[in-house]
Amino acid sequence: MWELITHPSNYAFSISLSLMFMLGILELMLLIAGGGSQGLLDQFLPDDLSTSPQHADTGMDGSPNLFIQLLDWLYIGRVPLLIWLIIFLTVYGLTGLIAQTVFYQFTSHYFSAWIIAPACLFICMPLVRYSSMLIAKILPKDETTAIFSEELIGRTAVIILGEAKQHSPAQAKVKDQFGQIHYILVEPEDDEIFSQGQSVILSEKTSIGFLAVSV
Template sequence: MWELFIHPSNLIFSVSLSLMVLLGVLECLLLIVGSSSQGFLDQFVPDQLIEAPHSEFDVHVDHDAFVQLLDWLYLGRIPMLVWLIIFLTIYALTGFILQSIFYSFSTHYFPLWIAAPACLILCMPLVRICSASMAKILPKDETTAIHSDELIGRTAIIILGEARLNYPAQARVKDQFGQSHYILVEPEIDIIFAQGQEVLLSERTSMGFRAQAIT
């Protein structure tokens, strides 16, 4: 077993397993002193993976292939530290198992330049399965924060002043969670929105929103 671990052909798998153990020990030590590496690691997750709604069958055409692959691997759906430990563990074990099987038939190991990329490909489905299982177990942070574009299509009411083209007035709108938002609204065309009038938000502007009159 030790020979398998220290053999040059298995160097990258030994490093992966050692790094996984090191991360676990480091996290335990940080937790003892009341800290964590989680926030530091999460900053390396692409913004698209955090902001985009995840779905098993969703294909985000605006993402590049690399981001789609990371999304498929559940990166961004579970804490980065947890995902990294899963990946390092599965990658190392896949490499050791593959090399052990090949050694039992041929009495030598795959060269590192063949084994490393081959195991990277082979381990990806297992990383996805384990990450998906972990995502179901770990508690999720619930939030009612929304992007302002999500208010488009909702009904707002003018609460202060009159809204004219290029001269917005303050309005109140409720989001899908029932929370009130106070925004600036102006009409799409040269009309006037009176105080107390309900309008339909149609698009964002640099100052707030444009809206249509509700007839």
């Protein structure tokens, strides 16, 4: 076992498990101190992540970018980031060591670190996702901050994609009273054009989005 852990081909996995133990001790110390990892690292997450359409049912269309979708698929933002890192390091380290053990049983050799390290990174991701999903169900839930669409009326939105014309809405983002960002469709209330990057005030809810006026 010690030879498996200390073999140069397995350094990536040994280091991952070592970091996992260190982060686990840190999390335990935070819990003993009456806190926890919630908010410790999560402040570095993108604002869009915690407000993706999968996190809150606001009844509005949204289309976060692929990077945000990937983070959300991995359940980053649904569990404290420090706990997610512990899960990732554990699954990655164990996946690599198990794969190396099986390969060694058949060949008496280990995979090259340049092959097995990136390969296990992709292999372990579904396991990381389902492990995080399980932990997310166990952890206490915060009070919901889901809102009704009409509560956004009167707030300032920013056009982020295309130009908005009457009967031709463009995508915009708006922050609600909880600091969450929502992606909505906006069109002018009057005969004008809203350009990308322009700030507008939401004035009325429509069947597909909102009407807005210039700031």
